[in-house]
Amino acid sequence: MNFVIKHTWDSLPVTHDPVNVKFSPGDGGLLMEVSAPFFNDPEAPSGPPGQPFPGLWDYEVVESFFLDSTTEKYLEVEVCPHGQHLILLLSGRGNAFMQQLPLSFHASVNGDRWNGTALLPWRYFPPGVNKMNSYAIHGSGAKRTYEALYPVPRDEIAEGQGPNFHLLEYFQDFKLQGIMGDDWVQPESDLWKTKC
Template identity: 70%
Template sequence: MQFDIEHTWDSDPVNHDPIRITFSPGQGGLRMEASGPFFNDPAAPAGPPGHAFPELWNYEVESFFLDSTTENYLEVELCHGQHLILLLSGQQLPMVFNTKITGDRWTGEALIPWTYFPPNVNKMNSYAIHGSGENRIYEALYPIPKEELEEGQKPNHRLEYFKDFRLQNIMGEGWVQPESG
């Protein structure tokens, strides 16, 4: 299942090749791959590549997997070196993550264990972030529609704009989500 982030958080079209996020079956979890332009702005955090890093929401790509009945979600953040995976509670979790930069493009591949997902995931949204200061750009797979923007509104992760998402569409209709850990 593939998604392209083609709009800013407030529904303007992006001015570059879109960030692409692909979900596919993985051994014991969901495989998530992100690819797109390598902005390197801001530069990668000062942590070892392939390791979890706090405050990664300032970099590159994040996907949220929501159980809308409880509003519990799993947040997966991928950068061009580090990653972060959080439960709604803020608990940091380990994850297998590899990344590669080739010229002006980057790819990152993560394996998200099934035990990390909240039960009954039924909605999701993904975001891309790059740039610094006044050049900061916030992009959303499912942006806030122009007609619903409020004066002075800032980018945020509003759950009401998440869209329907079924893990069975990736894993097969007979697949049953394993128990959360």
């Protein structure tokens, strides 16, 4: 299942080759593959590749969110062209109760593009995922650019509103069975038992 991020957070068309995010069955989880332009702006985070990096959203990243809209419980996955990653489990809008979980993630830069592959373990997903959104961020200062697979419509933007990736009402329908097969049943997760 392939998704292409063609707009900024406020529904303007992107002015570069768009970011692609692909999901497919993985061994014990969902395989997330990113193919994106490499801006190298900002510079790489100071943490080692392959490790969680707090505040990764301040760098060049691609993010995917997986939501149970009935409970507002969701998984946030952030990956970076330099190899760092960040996983957040959230219960309620923007309310992370667990973060910096380990992730099998590898990224490589080839000229002006980068590719990344992450295996998202099933235990990271809340039960009942039915919505998702994906985002891309790059640039520094006034050139900071926020892009969204499902952006905020132009006529719904309030005066002075800025990008906010936790506007869950703009997430769109998404079923893991669409990738894994109609008869697939999501494994139970120990991480969500106390939050369900």
